Amino acid sequence: MSKEIGITVKKNENFSEWYTQIVLKAHLADYAPVKGLIVLRPYGYSIWESLKSSLDLKLKATGHENGFLPVLIPQSLLSKESDHFAGFTPEVFWVTHSGDTEIGDRLALRPTSEALAYSMYSKWIKSWRDLPMKINFWNTALRAEIKATKPFLRTSEFLWQEGHTVHTTKEEAEAEVMSILDMYKKTVEEELAIPVITGKKSDKEKFVGAVYTTTMESIMPDGKALQMGTSHFLGQNFSKPFDVKFLDRQNVETFAWQTSWGVSWRLIGALIMIHGDDKGLVLPPRVAPIQVVIVPIYYSPEDREAVLGKASEIKDALVKHNLRVHMDVRDEVTPGYKFHDWEMKGVPLRIELGPKDLAKGKMVLVRRDNLKKTDLEFENTEKGILNMLDEIQQGLFENAKNLLKEKTKNVTDYEEFKSEMEKGAFLNSPWCGETKCEEIIKESTGADIRVIPFDAKNENSTCIVCKKPSKTSAIFARSY
RNA sequence: GGGGCCGUAGUCUAGCUUGGUUAUGAUGCUAGCCUGGGGUGCUAGAGGUCGCCGGUUCAAGUCCGGCCGGCCCCA
Numbered sequence: 001m002s003k004e005i006g007i008t009v010k011k012n013e014n015f016s017e018w019y020t021q022i023v024l025k026a027h028l029a030d031y032a033p034v035k036g037l038i039v040l041r042p043y044g045y046s047i048w049e050s051l052k053s054s055l056d057l058k059l060k061a062t063g064h065e066n067g068f069l070p071v072l073i074p075q076s077l078l079s080k081e082s083d084h085f086a087g088f089t090p091e092v093f094w095v096t097h098s099g100d101t102e103i104g105d106r107l108a109l110r111p112t113s114e115a116l117a118y119s120m121y122s123k124w125i126k127s128w129r130d131l132p133m134k135i136n137f138w139n140t141a142l143r144a145e146i147k148a149t150k151p152f153l154r155t156s157e158f159l160w161q162e163g164h165t166v167h168t169t170k171e172e173a174e175a176e177v178m179s180i181l182d183m184y185k186k187t188v189e190e191e192l193a194i195p196v197i198t199g200k201k202s203d204k205e206k207f208v209g210a211v212y213t214t215t216m217e218s219i220m221p222d223g224k225a226l227q228m229g230t231s232h233f234l235g236q237n238f239s240k241p242f243d244v245k246f247l248d249r250q251n252v253e254t255f256a257w258q259t260s261w262g263v264s265w266r267l268i269g270a271l272i273m274i275h276g277d278d279k280g281l282v283l284p285p286r287v288a289p290i291q292v293v294i295v296p297i298y299y300s301p302e303d304r305e306a307v308l309g310k311a312s313e314i315k316d317a318l319v320k321h322n323l324r325v326h327m328d329v330r331d332e333v334t335p336g337y338k339f340h341d342w343e344m345k346g347v348p349l350r351i352e353l354g355p356k357d358l359a360k361g362k363m364v365l366v367r368r369d370n371l372k373k374t375d376l377e378f379e380n381t382e383k384g385i386l387n388m389l390d391e392i393q394q395g396l397f398e399n400a401k402n403l404l405k406e407k408t409k410n411v412t413d414y415e416e417f418k419s420e421m422e423k424g425a426f427l428n429s430p431w432c433g434e435t436k437c438e439e440i441i442k443e444s445t446g447a448d449i450r451v452i453p454f455d456a457k458n459e460n461s462t463c464i465v466c467k468k469p470s471k472t473s474a475i476f477a478r479s480y
Numbered sequence: 481g482g483g484g485c486c487g488u489a490g491u492c493u494a495g496c497u498u499g500g501u502u503a504u505g506a507u508g509c510u511a512g513c514c515u516g517g518g519g520u521g522c523u524a525g526a527g528g529u530c531g532c533c534g535g536u537u538c539a540a541g542u543c544c545g546g547c548c549g550g551c552c553c554c555a
Contacts, residue, residue: 006519016552035549147481149550297517336518343518354517364517446555 006344010278015222016150022272023151026281026345036149036156040265043345046289047268048159052138054191054286055161055263058183064134064163069116071142072107078115080241087208088112091143093156109142114209114234114260117164118242125256128168128248132176136163141264152269153226153480160264166244166256173257174233180261181214181231188228192267193284193397194218194274195404196228197426197475199453204435207260211235217450217475219407220273223424225450225477228270231261269480274400275369281346282368284396285389290326292318292385293347295338297354310378311353314363317382323389343368348392349385369395408475414464417476421445426477428453430470432463440465447476 007025009017023029028044031037040048056066072095079085088111095107110116117135125133142157149155163180167173181198188194196216200206206213210232218228239245239255248254275282285291296311298304308329315325326347328338335352342350352364362375365385369392376384408426411417420427431437431449441464442448452474461470 014552020551031550033549295517299516334516334518334520336516336520339518341519352517356517 006340007278007280011221011276015273018276018278019269019272020151022276022281022344028268028272028281029151031151034156036145036154038151038155040159043289044268047271047283047287048265050287050289051187051191051267052161055183055187056138058187059136059163062134062179062183063132064136064165067135067137069110069113069137069139071110071139073110073113073116074105074107076105077119078108080115080119081209081238084114084209084238088143091145093142093144110139111143112141112260112262113137113139113162114164114238115242118238118244118258121164121166121256122243122245125166125244125246128246131166131168131246131256132172133166134163134176135165136161150269150480152265152272158264158266160262162260162262165259166239167258168246168248168254168256170235170257173235173259176259177214177231177233177261180259181216181229184229184231184261184263185216187263188216188218188267189397191284191286192271192274193286193393193400194228194267194270195397195401197404197451197453199451199456199475201230202435202438202449202452202474204438205449207232209234209237210260211237215451217426217477218270218274219404219426219477220270220480221403222273223407223478225426225475225479226266226270226273227450227479228267229261229263232259234258234260274403275396276346279340279371280344282396283346283348285348285393288346288348289324290342290345290347291323291389292325292349292351293338293342294325294327294351294353295335295342296327296329297335297352299355303355306358307353307355310358311351314351314353314378314381318385321382321386323385339366343371349388351385367392369399410473412461412464417441417464418445421447421476421478424478426450426475428473428475429464430458430461431472431474432466432468433471434463434466434468437463437465441476445476445478447478449474450477450479451475 007018007021011018027041029038029040032039092111093109095109096103121133138161140157140159145154145156165176167176185196185198188196196218198216201213201215207230211234213230213232215230216228217225219225236255236257238258244256245253246256272281294311294315296307298307311327315327318325346368348368350366357363362377364373365376365388366373408428409420411420411427411429417427417429438449452472456473458470458472462468463470
């Protein structure tokens with residue numbers, strides 16, 4: 001029948017188009033009237049909600065609180081830290097008028113909230129007793145994207161959380177930076193089933209205004225890198241211009257030590273790219289809005305009653321285990337249509353239940369990840385399904401780990417580097433530590449340093465570009 | 481940053497080269513029936529500022545200009 005309902009291109013033939021079709025056809029998001037802006041539809045938003053609640057629990061368990069910041073930031077405030085301002089200004093949207101009246105100190109639509117948050121913090125923090133202050137904000141940020149927009153990956157407004165913490169000592173702040181990065185890594189690996197490499201950004205790639213930036217990076221099936229989240233050590237770079245200071249135990253006025261960190265709905269983009277296939281989305285059970293869908297099949301009113309009765313019973317049993325279960329009772333479409341529909345939407349597990357199954361005392365289970373069908377006896381419903389969901393979660397993570405391994409290569413020769421980079425990869429190569437060599441690589445291959453892994457080795461090697469002794473190895477890639 | 485393609489009903493689209501009465505088909509939607517284990521079949525019906533603004537013309541979906549929006553490829 002009509003092929004336009006489903007995904008019409010293959011993942012390995014036209015990756016970009018494939019991605020766009022999944023976003024639109026699985027009803028994750030749609031385009032807003034303004035270029036670069038998207039509207040999240042309920043199905044897409046519920047993925048964000050489950051990510052959000054998982055992370056939010058972890059943040060609260062570690063003493064973070066949520067707050068809310070306005071979206072408008074006066075230019076005078078945003079420009080207080082000059083590097084920070086210079087870094088963001090090319091992509092800031094400005095509000096210049098209120099009604100017909102021009103605003104003297106024009107207002108930025110927040111590209112990020114350091115300036116605003118810290119101007120408030122400076123009022124709230126007086127004493128060492130006020131610290132640490134650990135506030136997180138679930139909001140959106142706006143950064144003008146002129147070209148190359150892509151739903152979830154590059155949009156002019158995106159959903160994220162930004163955490164901003166203040167500490168009495170450098171050590172405590174640096175520990176916070178690491179503990180957040182660990183929390184992110186855990187969330188992404190355990191919930192989204194996407195493995196990441198953690199480490200530091202080079203000076204060239206770090207957050208503007210930070211002392212250093214830690215990051216987690218992953219590689220997509222097309223060989224491009226995606227930054228999955230960052231956690232920044234700000235040192236006193238912001239506390240000085242924004243006057244965030246406190247009286248310490250010795251009654252000495254001291255500038256505070258700060259961190260900021262964030263993850264965005266980019267993670268949803270990563271999820272689509274990493275796990276999706278030619279039939280559509282494939283969702284890891286832990287973040288799937290619907291984990292199990294039941295498709296009832298019947299021929300007669302009597303069958304209908306019996307099948308729906310049993311289906312409800314199964315649903316109730318699963319809901320007791322906090323599973324998110326949907327029973328597709330639509331009468332206007334056939335079972336076959338429903339199968340395709342839920343496959344496109346990536347529901348991890350499907351139960352098919354019809355008169356034949358009732359007679360046998362079994363249901364048919366179909367896994368979304370490998371499309372294999374198995375029978376499950378009614379008496380084993382709960383255990384069997386919980387186990388299978390775990391298997392799917394694990395299986396997806398294993399596949400993604402294999403992809404990462406396969407696409408990561410150690411390269412020490414620059415010619416090989418250039419040819420491998422053409423194919424798209426994470427290239428682990430020795431580097432002298434100089435920005436100049438990064439620039440040369442960027443110029444000739446389009447790649448940059450994605451991450452200097454925490455476990456990077458430096459084995460008496462020479463820089464991939466300049467041949468001077470290397471200071472570390474770093475992971476280079478082209479990125480989204 | 482450079483290049484190419486595109487915009488007609490919810491969706492996919494014909495028509496545009498060569499301007500001419502009531503804009504084509506499918507799908508989806510609504511109603512009724514039939515069906516149902518992998519994108520069903522029949523009948524009837526509703527659904528359109530032809531992306532927007534302007535120009536040329538007796539006449540513009542069609543030609544011209546600008547703008548808005550989308551996709552892809554390369555850096």
